[in-house]
Amino acid sequence: MIQTTEEVLRYLVYLLILISGWFVVSPLIKPSYLVAIKYKRYRNLNKSLEYREASYSSNPVLRHISNLLSVTINKRGQYSLSSFFIISLLISFVTAMLLISLHQPWTNVLMVAILLGLSPYVVLRVRLHTIRVDGSYEAEGLTTELSNQYRMNGLNMIEAIDQSIPNLKDFPHSRRALLRLSMAVKEMKNLEELDHIIQEFVFALDTEWSTLLGNNFYMSIGYRDDVSPALQDLIEELKEARRVREADKRENAESFFMVKYAAPCVYIASVLSFLFIFNFTLAKYWEYQFRNPNGFQSFTNFFVLFVISVVIYYLMRKPKNDF
Incomplete structure (x- = not known):
């Protein structure tokens, strides 16, 4: 050992x-x-x-x-x-x-x-x-601030983005996404690069509302279209989605408890059973677990399944704010 x-x-x-x-x-x-x-x-x-x-x-x-x-x-x-x-x-x-x-x-x-x-x-x-x-829960704050700045800055979306960034201190993920967008837009050369820049913004949030917001960015920056009505419609949809989400909110505490605590406890219990029930020494258990091919295979299988469970736990513990 x-x-x-x-x-x-x-x-x-x-x-x-x-x-x-x-x-x-x-x-x-x-x-x-x-x-x-x-x-x-x-x-x-x-x-x-x-x-x-x-x-x-x-x-x-x-x-x-x-x-x-x-x-x-x-x-x-x-x-x-x-x-x-x-x-x-x-x-x-x-x-x-x-x-x-x-x-x-x-x-x-x-x-x-x-x-x-x-x-x-x-x-x-x-x-x-x-x-x-x-970041998905920052939708209303981000969209409202952008809409306000867009109107205040004469329908100039790039300026609206720049002016929104300092006011999004309570929305850190949206702020970083907008900051990356702002820096990249100032160095773009054509509409194709603008499309890639907006794709990265959408990638950072990966929601329906971020896709719609990205489309508004593209139309406003690329073609100078007035997207004020579209931004207002998006804000209303987000408010309605929030009301629906709050009404349908449910907890999955039991499932998360099983993943977070039960699986590690089962493995620890199996180790203790080898030591105290089957009278394995710690050195013998280590030898079986990590040098014996069958023992190592069982450990690998458990480890892989545990990692998958943890990943699923983090993916499911909190739903996205979307519509």
């Missing part, structure tokens, strides 16, 4: 060293990387700016990851994408090396390495969902 613990700790230290090393070295690499990007731009003047290349990529996977990083941790561009993939690969690699040292079958090695390699993405997706749910 001591040897196994030392192996686990050693590989965890390796992982921390590799990830820490990347964060230490990456600022030294970034200037050279940006110089190469600039040189590439000079060779092709029709290329967009570096941070746009990922956001507006024709590759849906890269565009999705870029939007995910932008919304959840406020990082964007090719450099952030590279860091995300490198960290994910490092986690997979170190996990695989650890399991190989524990003499696990290749099927277990590949499955666990892939699952843990996906953990940064899963964490960001859960954070994205939290942002979307919390």
Whole structure:
């Protein structure tokens, strides 16, 4: 057991060293990387700016990851994408090396390495969902402020967005989404880029009302249309949706309790049963659980199901405010 613990700790230290090393070295690499990007731009003047290349990529996977990083941790561009993939690969690699040292079958090695390699993405997706749910409850405040500023600033949507941002202190998610929108709109070159910018705004909230609001942005900024009536209609729909939601509000406390507390307790109870009912020593249990292929497979299955349950819990614990 001591040897196994030392192996686990050693590989965890390796992982921390590799990830820490990347964060230490990456600022030294970034200037050279940006110089190469600039040189590439000079060779092709029709290329967009570096941070746009990922956001507006024709590759849906890269565009999705870029939007995910932008919304959840406020990082964007090719450099952030590279860091995300490198960290994910490092986690997979170190996990695989650890399991190989524990003499696990290749099927277990590949499955666990892939699952843990996906953990940064899963964490960001859960954070994205939290942002979307919390941001969805800011709909009325955001839309009302925008509508007021839009009329006060002579139907100038860009100015309305800029003037709304300081007044949205109580609506942090909407404020950040508008701030990203404002910065990007000022550097756009054409309607296609405006469409991508608004898609990222909608991606951050992922609601029907944010889609409608995005359409209003597009028509107002791109074509200078008067969208005041549409904004007022949207506000009324949001008020009606709030009344319906409050009337239909229900609690799912029992299900959430099962996911949050019962599953970990079941696993702890199973460990205690091995120790006190079947007279396993802690060393023997550790050996069975992490060195025996069947024991490790059962642990992996439980861990995967538990993670899935936790993710489902966070996805369902609070419904979106939408219509």
